[in-house]
Amino acid sequence: MDITDKLSFFPSLYQVVDHPKLGMWMLYITILLLSILVYKLGFAQKLPILKSVVIYTFLALGCTVLTFLGIFLPVAEGLVVAALILIIYKIRLHQSKKQEAEKI
Template structure:
């Protein structure tokens, strides 16, 4: 069995099997950026600076573990889908608030 057949989309895109160091860093940065985006779109609240820093530190540490899983499992792809769903939700929420204020 060829290992390239089992790689996830982003792992294959970044050629983790050919350039493991660069590919893993790119996969890590992708997963971290998508995790931050999903957090900001879906779960972030106004917090003091110290608490926000702690949350982002744990988010970055969690992304490290997700990167190793993301080689063969669709972790980054799932984060892309979650981000798209949350973006659509935010746009619809913004549109409904806009129509409510125009109706008043």
């Protein structure tokens, strides 16, 4: 049984089995950037700088665990889907507000 058959899309794209150090760093950065994007699109509020630093620090620590889970589970793929849904929601919300403003 070959382990590369069980990898999800991003780990196989980054060739985690052949180049483990570089592949894991690329997977970590991908998951971190997607997590930041999902956080910004769905949950972020205006916070003081120190609170933002604390949140992003814990987000980076949490992404470490998600990176190890993301080797065989579709963590990054789920974040891509979540980001796409939130982007579509934000676009539709913007269009709706624009139409409301034009009616008035």
